Amino acid sequence: MARTAPLPSYRRHWQRRIESLHPERDHREIYRILTLHEFPWDMNQSLSFALFRTYAVPSIGRLLDETGQFTGACQKRYDDTGLLLEAPLAHGFDDEHGRTAVRRINQMHKMYDISNDDFRYVLATFVVVPTRWIARFGYRPLTDTEVRASVAYYRDLGKHMAIRDVPETYEGFCELMDSYEREHFAYDDGARRVADSTLDLLASFYPGALDGPVRLFSYALMDPPLLAAFAYDEPGRLARRVSEAGLRLRAKALRLAPPRRTPSTVADSPRISSLAGGLPSVAQLAAMGTFPEEHGTPAGEAARCPVEHATA
Numbered sequence: 001m002a003r004t005a006p007l008p009s010y011r012r013h014w015q016r017r018i019e020s021l022h023p024e025r026d027h028r029e030i031y032r033i034l035t036l037h038e039f040p041w042d043m044n045q046s047l048s049f050a051l052f053r054t055y056a057v058p059s060i061g062r063l064l065d066e067t068g069q070f071t072g073a074c075q076k077r078y079d080d081t082g083l084l085l086e087a088p089l090a091h092g093f094d095d096e097h098g099r100t101a102v103r104r105i106n107q108m109h110k111m112y113d114i115s116n117d118d119f120r121y122v123l124a125t126f127v128v129v130p131t132r133w134i135a136r137f138g139y140r141p142l143t144d145t146e147v148r149a150s151v152a153y154y155r156d157l158g159k160h161m162a163i164r165d166v167p168e169t170y171e172g173f174c175e176l177m178d179s180y181e182r183e184h185f186a187y188d189d190g191a192r193r194v195a196d197s198t199l200d201l202l203a204s205f206y207p208g209a210l211d212g213p214v215r216l217f218s219y220a221l222m223d224p225p226l227l228a229a230f231a232y233d234e235p236g237r238l239a240r241r242v243s244e245a246g247l248r249l250r251a252k253a254l255r256l257a258p259p260r261r262t263p264s265t266v267a268d269s270p271r272i273s274s275l276a277g278g279l280p281s282v283a284q285l286a287a288m289g290t291f292p293e294e295h296g297t298p299a300g301e302a303a304r305c306p307v308e309h310a311t312a
Contacts, residue, residue, distance in 0.1 A: 005255075007140060013259040014038050015143070023145045027152035032089055034146060036263035039130075039138055044266070046133035049221065050125035052198060056229035057184045060118055061191020067290070074201045079274040080288040082266040087285055089153075090265065093160055100285045102160045108289050109161070117180070119163045124177040127154050127170065137247040139254035185229040195230045205271055217243050 007015075014037050018030050035043045055061035087101035109119075127150055135141045142150070147170050154173075158166040167173045199218060203211045219227065219235040220243035227234060266272060267279045275284070 007255060011139075011255060011257070011259060015140075018149075019143070019145060021145075021149075023148035024152045027149040027156065028089065028092060030146060030149035031153040032263075034142070034150070035089060036265060037260045039134055040260070040264035042134050042138050043130055044269075046130040047126065049133070050129035051122075052195065053125055053129065053181070053226060054122050055191045055194050055198070056186075056226055057118065057121065057180070058186050058188040058191055059115070059184075060122070061194050062188050063112060063114070064194045065190030074197050075273055078201060079272050082269075082272065083275065083280055084285065084288055086266045087280070088157070088160075090263075090279055093156060096282050097279070097285060100282050101288075102157075104285060104289050106161060111290075111292060116164050119161065120158075120166060120176060121180040121184075123154055123158050123163060123166060124173045124180070126157075127151055127173040128177045131170070137244075137251055139251045139257075181225060185225050187229055187231055192230050220244070 014033050018033055021030055023030065055064065084101045084105055088095075088098035091097040093099070093102065131142055131147055131150065151168075151170050151173065155166050155168070167176055199215060202218065203214045206214050216235055216239050219232055220239040222232070224234070265279060267275055268277055280288075
């Protein structure tokens, strides 16, 4: 096996900064650097795939379909969820922006009967899928410090969402995610509609002529259990090889790129259509998401719309 050449010294700017921090005490700062400076594109893509995976659990995918939000207002849900999840990362859980975003997430979740097991599974995908993605397609793998910080960050998020029995280690999150998928991945008509709508949104970000290649690329990055859960066709060995080769070629190029000094935020992404740019204000965060009256549902009754993120 060919040995990977060492990174240029300048490329290790953020890695050196991270290694000077403590993975538990400074977990938000480490995860912020990873997400906004070191691996912004990889984190966005992998977190998108992480949430896409959750649709394959019928109790999650079916609920999302019943809301109508991911089939009738997919762009708005994409925007709101990405911005709400970014607020505590950018500002901190104790900042007014972070508190408002988490409060809005919790208010939406309380409108539905969602099991603690489903919450724990979604949280596990946030930890495991990006770590595995970066190990395969990142310009370098995450260090032990970075993985521990990721675990600590999502344990903190889980605490603020009152999720019980959250794993304490990366290995625990892996076991939770893998075992939950083995037990629960299954086909559901509603989940398939949500997956299709999400792929439609993804394809809309590119010129129409690329619709087919974008979808094929997406299928090629899905593992067989995920494809089976949505009854999607296997894309074939060639499509998988070409897609993965393209991502690895990108990673090689990034090894020589200068470190990103300016943070790359969800709020500044051209894919976000509901914000003019820049991090949202507290008032804007408080108005995001869905509310019971939007569905004609009295407060306290089960409405239908848990928070999800991004696209495949």
